[in-house]
Amino acid sequence: MELRTMILGHFLVISLALNAGLLYRDYYYNGNKPKSQNVFSFNTNNECKNASNRDAHVAKRAILETQALAEVIDLDHGDPTMYEQYWQQMGDKTTVVIPGWKFISYFSDVNNLCWFLEPEFANAIIRLHKLVGNAVTEDRYIVVGTGSTHLFQAVLYAVSPTNASEPINVVSAAPFYSSYPLITDFLKSGLYKWGGDAREFKKNKPYIELVTSPNNPDGLSREPVVNQNHGILIHDLAYYWPQYTSISSSPADHDIMLFTVSKSTGHAGTRLGWAIVKNQEIAKKMTEYIVLSTIGVSKESQLRAAKILQVLADTHEHRNNFKENEAFFDHSYNLMARRWKQLRDAVEKSKLFSLPEFIHGKCAFSGRTFASQPAFAWLKCEGETEDCESFLRHHKILTRSGKHFGESPQYVRISILPRDEIFDQFTDRLSGINFS
Amino acid sequence: MELRTMILGHFLVISLALNAGLLYRDYYYNGNKPKSQNVFSFNTNNECKNASNRDAHVAKRAILETQALAEVIDLDHGDPTMYEQYWQQMGDKTTVVIPGWKFISYFSDVNNLCWFLEPEFANAIIRLHKLVGNAVTEDRYIVVGTGSTHLFQAVLYAVSPTNASEPINVVSAAPFYSSYPLITDFLKSGLYKWGGDAREFKKNKPYIELVTSPNNPDGLSREPVVNQNHGILIHDLAYYWPQYTSISSSPADHDIMLFTVSKSTGHAGTRLGWAIVKNQEIAKKMTEYIVLSTIGVSKESQLRAAKILQVLADTHEHRNNFKENEAFFDHSYNLMARRWKQLRDAVEKSKLFSLPEFIHGKCAFSGRTFASQPAFAWLKCEGETEDCESFLRHHKILTRSGKHFGESPQYVRISILPRDEIFDQFTDRLSGINFS
Numbered sequence: 001m002e003l004r005t006m007i008l009g010h011f012l013v014i015s016l017a018l019n020a021g022l023l024y025r026d027y028y029y030n031g032n033k034p035k036s037q038n039v040f041s042f043n044t045n046n047e048c049k050n051a052s053n054r055d056a057h058v059a060k061r062a063i064l065e066t067q068a069l070a071e072v073i074d075l076d077h078g079d080p081t082m083y084e085q086y087w088q089q090m091g092d093k094t095t096v097v098i099p100g101w102k103f104i105s106y107f108s109d110v111n112n113l114c115w116f117l118e119p120e121f122a123n124a125i126i127r128l129h130k131l132v133g134n135a136v137t138e139d140r141y142i143v144v145g146t147g148s149t150h151l152f153q154a155v156l157y158a159v160s161p162t163n164a165s166e167p168i169n170v171v172s173a174a175p176f177y178s179s180y181p182l183i184t185d186f187l188k189s190g191l192y193k194w195g196g197d198a199r200e201f202k203k204n205k206p207y208i209e210l211v212t213s214p215n216n217p218d219g220l221s222r223e224p225v226v227n228q229n230h231g232i233l234i235h236d237l238a239y240y241w242p243q244y245t246s247i248s249s250s251p252a253d254h255d256i257m258l259f260t261v262s263k264s265t266g267h268a269g270t271r272l273g274w275a276i277v278k279n280q281e282i283a284k285k286m287t288e289y290i291v292l293s294t295i296g297v298s299k300e301s302q303l304r305a306a307k308i309l310q311v312l313a314d315t316h317e318h319r320n321n322f323k324e325n326e327a328f329f330d331h332s333y334n335l336m337a338r339r340w341k342q343l344r345d346a347v348e349k350s351k352l353f354s355l356p357e358f359i360h361g362k363c364a365f366s367g368r369t370f371a372s373q374p375a376f377a378w379l380k381c382e383g384e385t386e387d388c389e390s391f392l393r394h395h396k397i398l399t400r401s402g403k404h405f406g407e408s409p410q411y412v413r414i415s416i417l418p419r420d421e422i423f424d425q426f427t428d429r430l431s432g433i434n435f436s
Numbered sequence: 437m438e439l440r441t442m443i444l445g446h447f448l449v450i451s452l453a454l455n456a457g458l459l460y461r462d463y464y465y466n467g468n469k470p471k472s473q474n475v476f477s478f479n480t481n482n483e484c485k486n487a488s489n490r491d492a493h494v495a496k497r498a499i500l501e502t503q504a505l506a507e508v509i510d511l512d513h514g515d516p517t518m519y520e521q522y523w524q525q526m527g528d529k530t531t532v533v534i535p536g537w538k539f540i541s542y543f544s545d546v547n548n549l550c551w552f553l554e555p556e557f558a559n560a561i562i563r564l565h566k567l568v569g570n571a572v573t574e575d576r577y578i579v580v581g582t583g584s585t586h587l588f589q590a591v592l593y594a595v596s597p598t599n600a601s602e603p604i605n606v607v608s609a610a611p612f613y614s615s616y617p618l619i620t621d622f623l624k625s626g627l628y629k630w631g632g633d634a635r636e637f638k639k640n641k642p643y644i645e646l647v648t649s650p651n652n653p654d655g656l657s658r659e660p661v662v663n664q665n666h667g668i669l670i671h672d673l674a675y676y677w678p679q680y681t682s683i684s685s686s687p688a689d690h691d692i693m694l695f696t697v698s699k700s701t702g703h704a705g706t707r708l709g710w711a712i713v714k715n716q717e718i719a720k721k722m723t724e725y726i727v728l729s730t731i732g733v734s735k736e737s738q739l740r741a742a743k744i745l746q747v748l749a750d751t752h753e754h755r756n757n758f759k760e761n762e763a764f765f766d767h768s769y770n771l772m773a774r775r776w777k778q779l780r781d782a783v784e785k786s787k788l789f790s791l792p793e794f795i796h797g798k799c800a801f802s803g804r805t806f807a808s809q810p811a812f813a814w815l816k817c818e819g820e821t822e823d824c825e826s827f828l829r830h831h832k833i834l835t836r837s838g839k840h841f842g843e844s845p846q847y848v849r850i851s852i853l854p855r856d857e858i859f860d861q862f863t864d865r866l867s868g869i870n871f872s
Contacts (some may be wrong), residue, residue: 079542087537100744102521103705106515107700116705146582146707146730153729157623179728186728187593188626262542269539269552269735271582292615292622293589294582298734301707308536332783 013154024206071424074398075415078375082417086331087308090167093165094311097302103299113280114287116296118143124309125274128264129251131313132329132365133242133313136253141283142275144297145290148260148273149236152210153183153293155256155275158285159208159232160191161335169195172210173225174406175378177236178413181212197406198225206230211254217405217413218356220244232256238263244333246361255279262306263375265328266417270301275309282287296314320435336373339416339423343377377414385408388412393435395433397426452623460515464571465524499562507863509849509862510834513813514652518853519702520765523744527784530747532740537641539735549716550723552732553580556701560745561710564700567749568801570676572689576712577719580733584674584696588646589619589729591692591711592722595644595668596627605631606640608646610842611653611671611814614849616646633842634661642666647690650675653841654792655810655850659867668692672725674699679768681808682797691715697741701748701764708736721749769802775859782867790816790865813850831869833862 035088088095108118129135145151160168164246170184172196181194195201198209209231216239224233235254239245241264257276262268265418277283290296312328314321327332347353354377358371379399381388387409389401416423448653523530565571581587596604596847606620610633616706620630631637645667658670670688677682677700693712695858698704713719726732748764750757761767761848783789792814794807815835817824823845825837838847854857 070785077542081541084537084540087535087540088665092535092537098532098534098740099523099528100526100530100747101520104511104520104523104702105517106704108705146734149728152728183728188723190624190626253872264541268542269732270734271730271734289622292585292619293729294586294707296705296707296736298582298707300740301734301737304534304736311536 015287018150032192063140072317072396072398073422075422075426076398076400076417078263078415078417080262080266080375080417081270081419082423083332084245084419086335087266090311090326093232096307098300098303102303106296108296108299109303113141114143114290114327114368116290116299116308117142118299119303120306121272121274121302121309124186124306124313125259127313128309130347132242132247132318133249134242134247134365135237135253135257135259135276136251137276137426138279141280143275143283144279144285144302145273145275146271146294146297146301147262148177148258148275148364149183150290150297151233151258151273151286152180152236154286154289155234155258155282156184156192156208157289158282159256161206161233163192164191164206167191167193168205169193169201169205170210170227171195171207172212173198173199173222175402175411176210176406177214177216177405178400185253187406201226203250204228206214206232208232210234210236212236212238214245214372214374214406217376217400217402217411219358219372219376219380220356221372234258239375240415242329242363242365243336246363246368246370246372247365249364256282265305265308267305267308270305271298272301272305329366333368333370333373336416337370342427343416343430346427349431350433352382352385352433354382373416375415375417376433377416378411379414380411386410397429447593450618455732456751458775475852476821478694481554486666490859492573495769506832508832509858510833511854511858511862512836512853514699514853516702516704516811516853517855518859519768520855522764522771523702524764526747528743532743534736534739537852542570542732544732544735544738548575549569550579551733552726553578553725554735554738556626556742557738557745560742560749562735563711564745567752568683569680569685570678570801571693571695571712572687573712576714577716579711579713579726580707580738581711581720582707582730582733583698584672584711585692585730586618586726586733587614587694587709587711587752588616588670588672590722591670591694591718592620592644593629593725594718595670595692597642599625600627600642603629603641605629605637605641606646607634607637607643607662608648609634609658611649611651611838611847612646612842613652614836614840632696636761637662640664642668644668644670646672648672648674649683650808650810651836653812653847654771654790654814654835655794655808655812656682657808670694670784675811678765678799679772682806683801684802685800694720699743701741701744703741703744707740708737708741709735737865750835763850765802769804769809772852774831775808776809778851778859778863779866782863783815785867786869788818788821790867809852811851811853812850813852814847815850833865 009054037274050353097352108116121144126137129137143151145154150413156170169188170192172180184192184194192208201207202403207226207228211222211233212234214220215222233255235257237257238260240252255278258273259272260273275286277286311328313325319327325424344355347355360369360371362369383390389399389412390410392399392412399412399414401409403409405413439525461485541595544552557580561578563571564728565573579587579590582802583591592606595634606628608616628644631643637643643662645662646699647658649670649671650656653656666847669691673688673693674696691714694709696709697706711722711723751763752765755763779865780791783791796807798805798807818826822826825835825845825848828835828848835850837845841849
């Protein structure tokens, strides 16, 4: 499919997702004609021209969301609003105060290869990985980015051959994260290009393989699949946290590992990710990419994330200072466990769908033995339904079609991370769906 | 020059700039052998592997900077630390407090074309432009980015033809901002490529022209120079503020205008820029770029910048609430005026250099009539000195060679924005340079 069409298609899905809610809310609850507006990329009204009052907007949105619960449920994207309640309950423990004179300079630490990395954030990352045991950090370079999306592109730039006659292939085993092909190809770079499903990659050429584990969208643990010479592996470990999956007794120790605040603590609006890199030259070149693209990363985000990560670690290492069930990973594990049970019950009741089964694993962090409970559900429409996304959209549940992940449209990816009310409404509606 | 070599050359200059200071500090003040470390991109020690204690580091750096004043003076990059003193004097008026539950969601305002733009930041931008009168905002779209660097790339993506047989040329009149060629070409995009000096561009093909006004590096006001059909103009107005140049009685009203917090308030570490765009399709596609590259922009940065910009406007609109000389643009104007006088006196004394002359203009904002006092000095080595950057480096003053700006190496660009002590040391040393 032509790239421009793919990108437009991707955004159309997202646009419909968010827009549908507002259209229905306005139409049914305000008695107005539906506005011809798409809230993502295709606004036709005077958006952006006058900013709304923030507090009134938030209150209005909360009211509308509650009213709209009978209408469109948007689970297309992984907006992690599930985590809001925990951080609200934590009160002012994670409040940060930033005076006006801070962060004037471009530079954070001129002694550091990654000179825009705030030392407090680096410290918090190292402490967190030591606590959870999910990644080696000693003798490794840390590179910070505006989300792991930004760092993914930094790695592509860093590892692509500079003087090759053709772009290096970037592959990942289907179902792969839907954004990988879009991000890889949207600038038509001469350095790298999307090479499709890693299982289909038979060319005896250099390649970059993305190994996402746990995988987005299906939650399965992953290993490299190409296993040829001249391959460079990028391990996207965004979901390798103990609320989603068991942590191995050996910390992950790959050459390039990507993490994001969005899926660890839930602060997606902070726009912060980090890479743990073995090779100095790669870390340097990734830093170069971040400098050329954005001259560094928000220091406010780094300061705030440092505070949040430190308190998160405190909830585990200094439990006496916190209430029962405030240990972040325990709280989040319980939340995910409850949601997955609720979802499996709904799927069982409906008898029209299936979900992946996950092997039980012993978690070295928590001591629990449990089956993975991923951030997304990879739902399959059984029987004769060929287009699961359309089928569910007909029932006003917005999901992302399997075709965007290199898989059959019989599958959809559904976010498990919305607010409680939305998730409850979703499982209620799912369980009531029958062929109609 | 091969691109990789250009990029390495660019970073080598920056690396040497920062490195030299540390090398000399260690060598002369610590009695140690010089470490073989380059602090930017070529670290060979264990940087990034263990983060340093922030407070001790800042204190140490302040001491070292004072000690190092007799040594290397780095004015290669425009780190705007000059502004620190003003924001320190403002005390807690611009302090922001951010609770832990904020900014979980990816979304800021789903009613907005630019759905990751925080309404408070949009409001602050609109108020500031209305106060200063330097740009039209009514009936315009605002797109936010991680610095204007990020937005420059967003515009290139947004306006490049999608199905052209070759990349569109991106040009700017020399001397142009040294980063433009690097940023345009570092990914070898199939959509756009650097086309060099706009004055040399004679091809009858589509093109994108960057008009930076006031210009970086020479501070001159600029108009488009290509003036052919099929041209798209990007106006980079990073320095179009009343501390640097007089503001016209008609607000700037170009199709695409870029601004940055870094050079307006001085908060370079915040990594925030904004674009004011007439055309909705362009604004949409710029938003698409920001989404694909970083899924939005730090909300913490936007919240903080909103507060800072609002207080800045208050210092002008509610002067009674502030001390004398606290009105931001007055304070900064006076600071720049003092520095340029000091610089011109030093150049006069040395008799080896020259600076641009600027026409006096009436500022509609302040009512003053004055000659521009830009953020950078475009210094020329007169006489037989062919390589001004080398000549000044010999005198331990680090600058950026004119060759990086598409101009003769007889020119260098020097930052006027360092801290007071550094700037005073620079003008002292400059005035004492003679042929030796």
